[in-house]
Amino acid sequence: xxxxxxxxxxxxxxxxxxxxxxxxxxxxxxxxxxxxxxxxxxxxxxxxxxxxxxxxxxxxxxxxxxxxxxxxxxxxxxxxxxxxxxxxxxxxxxxxxxxxxxxxxxxxxxxxxxxxxxxxxxxxxxxxxxxxxxxxxxxxxxxxxxxxxxxxxxxxxxxxxxxxxxxxxxxxxxxxxxxxxxxxxxxxxxxxxxxxxxxxxxxxxxxxxxxxxxxxxxxxxxxxxxxxxxxxxxxxxxxxxxxxxxxxxxxxxxxxxxxxxxxxxxxxxxxxxxxxxxxxxxxxxxxxxxxxxxxxxxxxxxxxxxxxxxxxxxxxxxxxxxxxxxxxxxxxxxxxxx
Numbered sequence: 159x160x161x162x163x164x165x166x167x168x169x170x171x172x173x174x175x176x177x178x179x180x181x182x183x184x185x186x187x188x189x190x191x192x193x194x195x196x197x198x199x200x201x202x203x204x205x206x207x208x209x210x211x212x213x214x215x216x217x218x219x220x221x222x223x224x225x226x227x228x229x230x231x232x233x234x235x236x237x238x239x240x241x242x243x244x245x246x247x248x249x250x251x252x253x254x255x256x257x258x259x260x261x262x263x264x265x266x267x268x269x270x271x272x273x274x275x276x277x278x279x280x281x282x283x284x285x286x287x288x289x290x291x292x293x294x295x296x297x298x299x300x301x302x303x304x305x306x307x308x309x310x311x312x313x314x315x316x317x318x319x320x321x322x323x324x325x326x327x328x329x330x331x332x333x334x335x336x337x338x339x340x341x342x343x344x345x346x347x348x349x350x351x352x353x354x355x356x357x358x359x360x361x362x363x364x365x366x367x368x369x370x371x372x373x374x375x376x377x378x379x380x381x382x383x384x385x386x387x388x389x390x391x392x393x394x395x396x397x398x399x400x401x402x403x404x405x406x407x408x409x410x411x412x413x414x415x416x417x418x419x420x421x422x423x424x425x426x427x428x429x430x431x432x433x434x435x436x437x438x439x440x441x442x443x444x445x446x447x448x449x450x451x452x453x454x455x456x457x458x459x460x461x462x463x464x465x466x467x468x469x470x471x472x473x474x475x476x477x478x479x480x481x482x483x484x485x486x487x488x489x490x491x492x493x494x495x496x
Contacts, residue, residue, distance in 0.1 A: 168248050168389065170442055170489050172471050173223040175200065188227050190243045190250035193288075193343060195473055196221030197336070206234040208241035210252045210343055212290050213336045214446075217453045217472040224444075224471070226250050226345075240275050249281040252343035261291065261303050264340045265310025266317075273318035276346040284328040285351045285380050286391040287344040294334030295480045304332060304478045305370030307340075312372035322363050322375055324353055330376035331394030331487050333446050334476025345391075353377035354390070354427045356419055360401040369401070374478075379423045390427050392488040394446070395419045396477065409452045409483045413459040416486050421463075424490065440491040441468045446475040448483045456484050 168190070173181065178192070182204050185192070191208040194200050199211040200221050216222040230245035242251035253271065257264035276282050289311075294304045315322055328344075328351075335341075355361050355378050362374040380391045397404045397412035398419070405411035441464055447456050453472055460470060477485045 169227045169491065171223075171225045171227065172442060172469050173225055175221040175223070178221075178223040178225070185225065185227070187232065188229060190226040190228050190232065190245070190248065191252060191343060192226075193224040193252070194221050195224070195471065206243070208234075208243055208250060208252045208343070210254070210341050211338075212341060213292075213338045214290070214333070215336070215450075215474045217447060217450055217474055222471045222473070238271050238275060240271060242275070244279070244281065247347060247349075249276060249279065249346045250343070251275065251346070252341070254339040254341050256339045257291065261298075261340065262306040262310040265289075265307040266314045267310075268340060268342050269311050269314030270318060272342070272344060273314065273320065277318075281346040281348055283347045283350040285345045285347055285382060286329045287342060287376075289330065289332040289340070289342050290335050290338070291332075291340045292335050292337050294332065294476045294478060302370070305372075307332065308370050308374050309372045312375050315375055322373075324355065324361065324377070325350075327353065327363060327375050327377050329353075329378070329380040329391040329393040330374075331485070332374075332478050333394070333473075333485070334478075347382065351380040351382040351391075352427075352430070354379040354381055354423055354430065356423045357426060358399055358419055358422045365401050379427060381427050388492045390424065390488075390490040392420060392423055392490070394478075394485045394487045395423070396479070396482045396485045398482075403479055403481045406481045407483075409449075409455050410459065412483050413456050413486075416484060417459065417463040420486060420488060439467075441488060442491070443468060443470040443486055443488045445470060445472050446477060446485045446487075447472060448475070448477055450474050452483060460486070 186204045189207045194211045195214045197215050228245045232243045240251045240253045255264045255268045365373045397415035
């Protein structure tokens with residue numbers, strides 16, 4: 159993790175608990191949103207910054223913070239359970255929904271609220287979304303909870319007039335927490351991004367029925383350009399080739415396969431002209447590790463693959479398939495836009 163803050167039109171920072179505390183006053187006017195990962199909810203002393211706590215231990219110890227910043231003027235609002243900050247181009251929002259034992263309905267409600275919120279404010283293009291809830295692999299009435307969530311999400315897309323195809327689904331991830339409500343945060347924009355798929359993998363929205371009554375609704379990545387940088391949001395990525403899990407029980411091979419998939423997505427984005435990534439690219443990763451004892455292996459493989467410029471947060475989490483040991487998401491930032 160890093161421990162300093164800078165400014166740009168849309169930037170991401172990973173902070174230690176100490177750095178977050180030290181920088182809270184400087185965030186007041188420029189933070190789009192902040193997310194804390196750890197075993198206990200930290201204190202927040204600044205107002206009007208959308209904030210969520212995810213009950214997911216940081217494997218580096220203490221808490222880890224994800225902070226989205228903007229150097230453009232920010233408008234704050236809170237409506238229908240969604241706290242949001244927005245500038246002229248981008249809207250960051252977060253919400254919590256008490257599932258009350260019905261994750262399918264909670265997913266439908268959460269996404270319906272999100273679509274109404276962004277559409278009513280003119281930021282109708284969902285770019286990236288993060289989904290967190292407990293017991294993700296638990297079976298309820300013969301259906302895995304993640305698959306129940308996928309039904310609710312899918313139905314909300316259709317109910318709110320969203321097509322489910324290569325042009326209209328955001329980058330996303332869904333991970334299992336230790337406790338808490340369904341917690342979601344997201345980025346939306348006035349103009350669409352460019353979804354990117356992985357030629358090594360079946361598009362998630364085309365998964366066969368063996369993965370649930372409704373397919374997961376996300377793209378493998380989303381590319382956008384701002385005035386100062388190109389950005390590539392890489393969805394949660396794991397050891398899946400085609401639509402099948404590979405290397406079951408082997409964390410080293412799963413991590414290497416995950417890296418191969420991330421590289422394939424990056425290459426595809428550049429090939430399609432949807433991202434400008436080069437030697438000055440900044441790569442920020444969140445690695446979700448099912449078993450804490452696998453941290454050294456996962457850290458070593460990612461360090462080998464992405465080198466010293468990589469910044470990473472390592473979290474202990476359950477993953478959307480019970481046979482997956484690691485999942486990695488990423489953001490690639492490049493200061494030079496072609």
